[in-house]
Each structure stands twice: as structure tokens, then as C-alpha cells.
Amino acid sequence: MGKITGFMEYDRTTAAELPCDARIRNWDAFHPAQSEPEIREQAARCMNCGVPFCHAGVNWRGVGSGCSIGNLIPEWNHLVYKGHLEEAYRRLEKTNPLHECTSRVCPALCEGACTAGLNGDPIAIREVERFLSDLAWEKGWVTPRPPKARNGKTVAVVGSGPAGLTAANQLNQRGFTVTVFEKSEEPGGLLMFGIPNMKLPKSLVRRRIELFRREGIEFVCGVDVGRDVPVSELDRFDAVLLCGGAGQPRDLSVTGRNLPGVRFAVPFLAEATRRLLAGKMEEKPLSGRKVVVIGGGDTGNDCVATSIRMGANAVLQLEIMPPAPETRRADNPWPRWPLVLKTDYGQQEAIWMYGSDPRSFEVTAVSIIGNETNGVTGIETAQVEWINTERGRAPRPIESTKRRQAATDVLIAMGFVGAETYLPEALNLTLDRTAYSTTRMGVFAAGDMRTGQSLVVRAEADAKRAADEVERYLSRQ
Numbered sequence: 001m002g003k004i005t006g007f008m009e010y011d012r013t014t015a016a017e018l019p020c021d022a023r024i025r026n027w028d029a030f031h032p033a034q035s036e037p038e039i040r041e042q043a044a045r046c047m048n049c050g051v052p053f054c055h056a057g058v059n060w061r062g063v064g065s066g067c068s069i070g071n072l073i074p075e076w077n078h079l080v081y082k083g084h085l086e087e088a089y090r091r092l093e094k095t096n097p098l099h100e101c102t103s104r105v106c107p108a109l110c111e112g113a114c115t116a117g118l119n120g121d122p123i124a125i126r127e128v129e130r131f132l133s134d135l136a137w138e139k140g141w142v143t144p145r146p147p148k149a150r151n152g153k154t155v156a157v158v159g160s161g162p163a164g165l166t167a168a169n170q171l172n173q174r175g176f177t178v179t180v181f182e183k184s185e186e187p188g189g190l191l192m193f194g195i196p197n198m199k200l201p202k203s204l205v206r207r208r209i210e211l212f213r214r215e216g217i218e219f220v221c222g223v224d225v226g227r228d229v230p231v232s233e234l235d236r237f238d239a240v241l242l243c244g245g246a247g248q249p250r251d252l253s254v255t256g257r258n259l260p261g262v263r264f265a266v267p268f269l270a271e272a273t274r275r276l277l278a279g280k281m282e283e284k285p286l287s288g289r290k291v292v293v294i295g296g297g298d299t300g301n302d303c304v305a306t307s308i309r310m311g312a313n314a315v316l317q318l319e320i321m322p323p324a325p326e327t328r329r330a331d332n333p334w335p336r337w338p339l340v341l342k343t344d345y346g347q348q349e350a351i352w353m354y355g356s357d358p359r360s361f362e363v364t365a366v367s368i369i370g371n372e373t374n375g376v377t378g379i380e381t382a383q384v385e386w387i388n389t390e391r392g393r394a395p396r397p398i399e400s401t402k403r404r405q406a407a408t409d410v411l412i413a414m415g416f417v418g419a420e421t422y423l424p425e426a427l428n429l430t431l432d433r434t435a436y437s438t439t440r441m442g443v444f445a446a447g448d449m450r451t452g453q454s455l456v457v458r459a460e461a462d463a464k465r466a467a468d469e470v471e472r473y474l475s476r477q
């Protein structure tokens with residue numbers, strides 16, 4: 001424990017984000033890093049608890065708690081407080097090969113489980129991680145480290161999101177020759193073509209992938225395995241790991257769903273990133289338009305922020321669930337992840353821009369109005385009531401609350417139902433949520449493709465365990 005009384009002397013502080021009016025003008029990151037003195041104070045707040053829940057990723061009754069990849073948080077905090085910054089970074093890189101990403105996009109499950117949060121504010125752990133990650137890149141501590149020897153065995157990884165990258169890195173470090181196949185034009189999965197640039201600058205994703213390339217991982221992009229190339233292409237590898245993500249979005253089944261102007265969230269967000277990378281960020285393709293985002297979660301929030309930067313005149317966000325409580329409920333105790341209402345960056349920007357929270361809770365889309373020529377012209381919504389049915393609780397629209405309002409674009413951000421099926425079908429196998437192996441010998445699966453939609457840090461954790469499994473399998477061959 002760095003400073004015995006640190007948790008009593010210092011308050012939690014996080015970096016002051018750029019104000020909304022400044023940040024919506026561009027696509028740059030708006031969350032700066034804290035200074036070294038601020039970070040050392042945060043680290044000094046860490047109590048180095050006897051049982052530190054922050055670093056122990058566990059699942060209690062279906063709710064995650066603590067860091068899924070077991071980041072050695074009390075250890076870095078102690079070293080940071082003492083000023084041993086490189087040593088602290090070396091502890092971070094032991095567990096997390098994508099720290100520049102998690103330190104920007106992770107919801108910080110660790111902070112929800114921090115003991116200081118039991119009756120006060122948790123340590124700003126993500127800020128400490130961000131500081132160490134930035135510092136390590138700046139100081140040249142992150143250098144390519146190709147394995148000293150190759151073991152002669154080959155592994156194909158399909159998909160280059162956080163799961164594919166983490167597994168490829170681990171297997172490469174252990175001497176396997178790894179080829180990653182990616183259907184997009186460049187690697188990164190949702191880190192590249194999903195999470196917007198202002199949350200995770202694409203230059204950082206590219207820098208990490210370049211490092212992996214220099215360490216010996218081969219990336220083959222623009223190749224959709226099972227469609228562009230037959231799965232027999234994978235036969236030449238000793239093992240195959242499928243990390244294709246949860247690519248099937250949950251659809252909306254209402255009249256007008258197929259009108260021009262109704263889109264799924266991820267292709268919309270990916271297109272925004274492609275425009276940015278092509279240098280077309282000054283264009284305002286949503287200028288004069290009224291956007292309705294269906295889904296009040298994180299992806300929906302990214303759609304709100306992206307629509308604002310694209311010049312939308314109005315943005316509305318529909319959420320079918322009631323709002324979460326302001327503080328933890330009795331059945332959601334520490335150290336579980338706090339299920340509380342948050343007003344995320346896109347919603348804050350919408351409040352600044354349009355004067356009110358874009359979210360309407362317990363509201364559903366009843367129909368989308370328009371025609372083939374003009375596309376979407378409006379949306380009909382209704383409040384819902386939650387009723388008990390044979391299949392559990394279900395929302396029922398309340399007839400008397402139906403209302404129509406103008407809209408030109410509808411973005412569906414209602415989550416994902418699971419992995420796309422064409423790849424498993426082409427390989428003639430079934431995925432198994434309870435195992436990393438599949439029904440086909442030598443073929444494994446990890447990340448969102450195996451578990452369903454999740455988080456970057458959980459995809460990493462899953463991929464590490466899957467890579468261990470691949471290694472065990474190959475050691476028996």
C-alpha cells in the first residue's frame with residue numbers, strides 16, 4: 001500500500017473532458033489524460049485491500065464484477081504512487097495487450113468493485129491505466145518483441161477484433177505462426193469500425209496492429225472466410241480459432257422497417273469512421289435531418305454522438321426499458337457492477353445541443369412512416385407497460401399514448417442476437433457457449449462470437465482462455 005492514509009486525504013478525480021460545444025465540432029478524442037501528480041494522488045488512494053475485488057474478474061449471479069483480464073491494479077497503484085512508473089507499466093502489459101483501447105473504452109468493471117467505492121468514490125483506475133499506457137508509448141517502452149523461436153505449428157484466427165487480436169498475440173508470443181483473416185479492409189473489428197473515433201482514435205488501433213505485425217502476426221484483410229474464400233483455405237492450418245464477433249443485429253419488426261433511411265447502427269458507425277479516415281469529416285451528411293435512434297444503450301449513445309457530428313437537426317433516442325435507478329438497488333450490492341443510470345457522452349452532447357435529454361424511456365417504435373421515393377418521413381411511437389406473459393415480462397404498447405413525429409433517419413441499435421451463421425455452417429460445426437472447442441476437431445471459438453455481445457475486456461479475457469485451449473490441443477498433436 002503506497003500511502004496508508006491516501007484514501008482519506010485525497011478525493012477521486014477524473015480528467016476534465018472538453019466541453020460539449022468544443023468537442024462536437026470535430027471527431028477528436030475529448031477525454032484528456034491526467035497529469036502525473038494527479039495520477040499519483042489517485043494511486044495513493046488505493047488501499048491495497050486484503051481481498052482486492054478490483055482485479056478479480058468474477059461473475060456473481062449473472063453480474064460481472066472486477067477486471068475480466070485480472071489487471072494487477074493494486075500493484076500498479078502502489079508502484080505509481082511510489083513513482084516507479086515503468087515498473088507499474090510492466091505490470092499492466094503482463095495482463096493487457098490492448099491497454100490503449102481499454103483505458104479509453106472500458107466501462108471499468110474494476111471501479112465498480114473497488115473497495116473505496118463501498119462507502120465513497122472508487123479510485124479512478126481507468127485514468128491510471130490511461131496514464132501508464134500513454135506514457136509507455138511516449139517513452140518507447142512498448143517495442144516489438146517477436147518470439148525467440150517458432151514451434152513450427154500454424155494457427156488461423158478468423159476475425160481481428162479484440163478477441164482475435166488478443167488470441168493472435170498470445171499464440172504468436174508462444175511461438176505459433178499466426179495468420180489473422182479479416183473481412184474488412186483493415187484489422188481491429190469493432191475497435192476500428194464500430195466504436196467512434198472520439199472514444200477511441202483509430203491511429204491508436206493502427207499503431208497497435210502495426211506492432212503485432214512487426215512481432216510476426218500476418219494479417220490478411222478484405223477476405224470474408226466462408227464467402228470470398230472457401231473454408232477449405234483453413235485446412236492448411238494446424239488449428240483454427242473463430243473470433244468473428246456477434247455480427248447479427250437484433251432487428252425491428254414494424255411497418256416501414258425496410259424504407260430507405262432505416263439502418264442498423266454498426267454499418268452507420270462504420271461508414272462514419274470510413275468517411276473520417278478518407279478525410280471527409282467536414283461533410284455533414286445528416287444536415288437538416290431528424291434522426292431517431294432505437295435503443296438506449298452504449299451503441300445507441302455512439303449513434304447520437306455521431307449523428308450530432310454529422311450535422312443532424314434533431315436526435316431522439318428510444319429506450320424500451322425504464323430508466324435505471326440513480327444509485328445501486330439493494331439487490332445490486334458492491335462489488336457487483338453498479339446498474340445505475342448514466343448520461344453518456346453522446347447524451348450530454350445532445351442535451352447541450354438541443355436542450356433536452358434525447359432519451360425517452362419505456363417507449364417503443366410502433367411503425368415507421370414514409371414511402372419508397374422520399375424514404376422515412378416520420379415515426380409512430382408509444383409508451384409501453386411491462387406485463388407478465390407465459391414467456392416472462394414483456395412490453396405492451398399503450399394504445400392511448402401513440403403519437404407521430406417527424407423523422408428522416410432511423411438507426412436500429414437494439415443489440416445483437418449472436419454470431420452470423422454462414423461461417424459455422426460452411427465449416428459444418430456448432431459453436432458451444434460452454435466450451436472453447438466446437439463440434440469440429442481443431443476448430444475453436446472465442447469472444448463475442450462464442451459468448452454473445454459483450455465488452456472489449458471480456459472479449460480479451462475469453463480469447464486468452466481460448467488461446468490456452470488451442471495451445472493445449474496443439475501440444476497433444
Ligand SMILES: Cc1cc2nc3c(=O)[nH]c(=O)nc-3n(C[C@H](O)[C@H](O)[C@H](O)COP(=O)(O)OP(=O)(O)OC[C@H]3O[C@@H](n4cnc5c(N)ncnc54)[C@H](O)[C@@H]3O)c2cc1C
Pocket residue numbers: 105106107158159160161162163164165181182183184188189190191194195199223224225226227243244245246247266269298299302423446447448449453454455456457459
Ligand atoms: C458501436 C459499439 C460500441 C461499443 N463500445 C464499447 C465500449 O465503449 N467499450 C467496450 O468495452 N465495448 C464496447 N462495445 C463492445 C465491443 O466492441 C465488443 O464486445 C468487442 O469488440 C467484441 O470483440 P470480438 O473480437 O469478439 O468481435 P468484433 O470486435 O466484432 O470483431 C469481429 C471481427 O471478425 C470479422 N469477421 C467476422 N466474420 C468473418 C469472416 N467470415 N471472415 C473474416 N472476418 C470475419 C469482423 O469483420 C470483425 O472485424 C461496443 C460495441 C459496439 C457495436
